[in-house]
Amino acid sequence: MPEHSVAADTLRHDWQREEVLALYALPFNDLLYRAHGVFRNWHDPNKVQISTLLSIKTGACSEDCAYCPQSGHYDTDIEPERLLSLEEVEQSATAAKASGASRFCMGAAWRNPTDKHLDEVIEMLGVVRNAGLETCMTLGMLSREQAQRLKAAGLDYYNHNLDTSPEFYGSIITTRTYQERLDTLEHVREAGIHVCCGGIIGMGESREDRTGLLLQLACMPSHPESVPINMLVQIKGTPLYGIEDLDPFEFVRTIAVARILMPQAYVRLSAGREGMNEQTQALCFFAGANSVFYGDTLLTAKNPAPHKDQRLFHRLGIEADQLPAPEASEPA
Ligand code: SAM
Ligand code: DTB
Ligand code: SF4
Numbered sequence: 001m002p003e004h005s006v007a008a009d010t011l012r013h014d015w016q017r018e019e020v021l022a023l024y025a026l027p028f029n030d031l032l033y034r035a036h037g038v039f040r041n042w043h044d045p046n047k048v049q050i051s052t053l054l055s056i057k058t059g060a061c062s063e064d065c066a067y068c069p070q071s072g073h074y075d076t077d078i079e080p081e082r083l084l085s086l087e088e089v090e091q092s093a094t095a096a097k098a099s100g101a102s103r104f105c106m107g108a109a110w111r112n113p114t115d116k117h118l119d120e121v122i123e124m125l126g127v128v129r130n131a132g133l134e135t136c137m138t139l140g141m142l143s144r145e146q147a148q149r150l151k152a153a154g155l156d157y158y159n160h161n162l163d164t165s166p167e168f169y170g171s172i173i174t175t176r177t178y179q180e181r182l183d184t185l186e187h188v189r190e191a192g193i194h195v196c197c198g199g200i201i202g203m204g205e206s207r208e209d210r211t212g213l214l215l216q217l218a219c220m221p222s223h224p225e226s227v228p229i230n231m232l233v234q235i236k237g238t239p240l241y242g243i244e245d246l247d248p249f250e251f252v253r254t255i256a257v258a259r260i261l262m263p264q265a266y267v268r269l270s271a272g273r274e275g276m277n278e279q280t281q282a283l284c285f286f287a288g289a290n291s292v293f294y295g296d297t298l299l300t301a302k303n304p305a306p307h308k309d310q311r312l313f314h315r316l317g318i319e320a321d322q323l324p325a326p327e328a329s330e331p332a
Contacts, residue, residue, distance in 0.1 A: 011263065011264060012218070012261075013218070013219055013220065013221060013223075014219065015215055015218045015219060015261055017211060017212075020211045020214060020215055020218075020257060020261065021207070021208070021211055023256075023257050023260060024207055024210070024211065024253055024257055028249060028252075028253070031253060031256050031257070031287075032252075032256055032283070032286060032287050034256075034260060035255075035256035035257070035259045035260050035287045035288045036286055036287065036288065038259055038260050038263050038288065039259055039263075039287075039288040039290070041263065042263045042264055043290055045285075045286075045290075046317055046318050046319055047290065047318070047319050047320070048285070048289075048290055048291060048292060048313065048318050048319070048320045048321075049103070049266055049268075049290060049291040049292075049321060050100065050101050050102060050103075050291070050292055050293070050294040050320050050321045051101060051102070051103040051104070051105050051136065051268075051291065051292075051293055051294065052092075052096035052099070052101040052103070052104055052105070052293070052294055052295045053105050053106075053107060053293050053295065053297070053298050053299055053303075054084075054089065054092045054093075054096075054104065054105070054106050054107070055081075055106075055107050055108075055109070055299040055300060056083060056084045056089060056106045056107065056108050056121070056124065057081065057082070057083045057084070057108040057109055057110065058070060058078060058079070058080060058081040058109055058299070058300060059072070059078040059079065059080035059081060059109055059300075060072045060080035060109065061109035061110065061111065062111050062175065063111050063140075063173065063175045063176060064173060064174055064175045065163075065172065065173050066171075066172045066173065066203070066238060066239040066240050067172065067200055067203060067232055067233075067235070067238060067240050068235075068238065069235040069237070069238060069300050069301065070109040070299070070300060071238070074237045074238050074239070075237045076235055076236065076237035076238060077236070077237070078300055083108070083117070083120060084124075086123055086124060086127055089106070089124045089127055089128065090127045090131070092104075093128045093131040093133055094131050096131075096133065096295065097131045097132055097133055099294070099295070099306060100294075100320070100321050101133065101294055101295070101321065102133065102134055102321045103133060103134040103135070103136055103156070103157070104128045104131070104133040104134070104135060104136065105136035105137070105138065105157070105159060105293075106121070106124060106128070106135075106136070106137050106138070106139075107137075107138045107139075107159075107299045108121070108137075108138070108139045108140070110139055110140040111140050111141065111175070111176065112139070112140040112141040112142065112143075113139045113140065113142070113146065115146070118146055118149060118150070121137060121139065121150075122149065122153040125137075125150070125153050125154060125155055126153070126154075129154055134156045134157070135154065135155050135156045135157070136155075136156060136157035136158070136159055136196060137150065137155060137157075137158055137159070138158070138159035138160065138196075140160075140184075141160075141176065141180055141181075141183075141184045142158070142160075142184050142187050142188065143187065144187045144190065144191070146187075147184075147187040147188050147190070147191035147193060148191045150191070150193060151191040151192050151193050155193055156193070156194055157193065157194045157195070157196045157225070157226060158188040158193045158194075158195065158196065159196040159197070159226075159228065160181060160184050160185055160188065160195075160196075160197055161181075161197055161198055161199050161200070161228065161230075162178070162181055162182075162185075162197060162198075162199055162213060162216055162217065163181075163199045163200050163213075164199055164200065164203060164205050164209055164212075164213050165205065165208070165209040165210070165211070165212025165213050165216070166178045166212060166216070167208075167209060167212055168203075168205045168206075168209040168212070172203060185197060185220075189222065194225040194226065195222075195224040195225055195226070196224060196225065196226035196227075196228060197217060197224040197226075197227065197228075198217070198224070198226075198227045198228035198229050198230065198258075198268070198270070199213045199228075199229070199230065200230040200231075200232050200271075201229060201230065201231055201232065201246060201250075201251055201254050202231050202232035202243075202245065202246035202251070202272070203232050203240055203243065204240070204243050204244070207250070210250075210254055210257075211257075214254070214257055214258055214261055217258075217261070217262065218261035218262055223262040223264065223265050224262070224265060225265060225266065226266045226268060226291065227258055227262055227265045227266070227267050227268065228268040228270040228271075228291075229251075229254055229255055229258060229267060229268065229269065229270055229289075230270040230271035230272055231246070231251055231270075231271060231272025231273075231275070231276065232246075232271075232272065233271050233272055233274075233275065233298075233301045235301065248276065248277075248280045251272075251276075251280070251284070252280065252283045252284055252287050253287075255267060255269065255284045255287045255288055255289050256287035256288060258288070259287060259288025259289075260288075266290055266291040267288055267289050267290060267291065268289065268291035268292060268293070269281065269284045269285070269289035269291070269292050270292070270293060271293070271298050271301065271303075273292065273293075273303060273304050274301070274302045274303055274304055278312050281312065282312075282316055285316065285318065292309070292320075294306060294309055294320070
């Protein structure tokens, strides 16, 4: 927290459903004014943290997450791939560092890693740390022992999303329970790894469900250090393909409410930026988003091209980690 910001808002873990629904129901300007005030109290509003993603093991996943192009249950255009080699990971990490990212997040399409997988990803961790990057992994469910092994190997963050409210969850995923997700999050927290946990908006859930997700996050004994708010990326072949688009203002409201409930967290404007115009992204940054994924690809889906992001940040006067200034000759 910057020194000037003796926070007026205290960290609360007892948010009530009615309070959160009332925030959502505020006139848009009132909600953004309030969220932006909280944002300024806790953070430099002109700074954005950037993470780069790498899919270290793609596709053929046993889970049936209805949004996911990597689920083996659906016929999507994803070509399954084996676990990447150490050299491939090293190359990507070096490139991410050179392009200005501060954190490198490795994702695997697993329900959970086996202990052998864990040996392999722990080697990858060493390579990424050597490249001078903070490390993050998202590998599915973890046992208590596995979380401890990752901590001992120097993992900084673990991403494991709740995705939606407990009530809506069953219509999106049937192959693992909400409680199993909460258990993994507890193992990660207990091991002393920073928690990255959020969800997906625009899956046909109601505002009650968005509220339910944010309540779960905000009522944890410690708020996640990082809260990714993903806009559903609709992928052909998945059950959610073709669902009605969410009003972008409702997405901005969700960022604003997350910022108010979890003042200290990095709220990440995550997947879905490629389908979002720059004005909507700017509103998200005003409402309190202070982290993004940077690089041409997310795990498998498209993300804005780096030169576009550099231009956007430049136009908004936003400083993003160690990103270079945009080249005058870059295409718009
Ligand atoms: N397999 C691991 C797991 O599910 O825990 C880790 C990788 S998984 C792809 C990481 C997260 O990406 C999911 O929890 C989900 O929130 C997000 N995600 C996947 N597909 C998405 C999509 N089409 N749109 C938005 N977010 C998506
Ligand atoms: C998160 O919340 N979003 C990222 C990251 N955590 C791992 C993943 C988004 C995936 C979008 C679809 C794809 O690229 O396959
Ligand atoms: Fe598998 Fe993760 Fe995709 Fe679910 S979100 S299908 S667990 S890769």
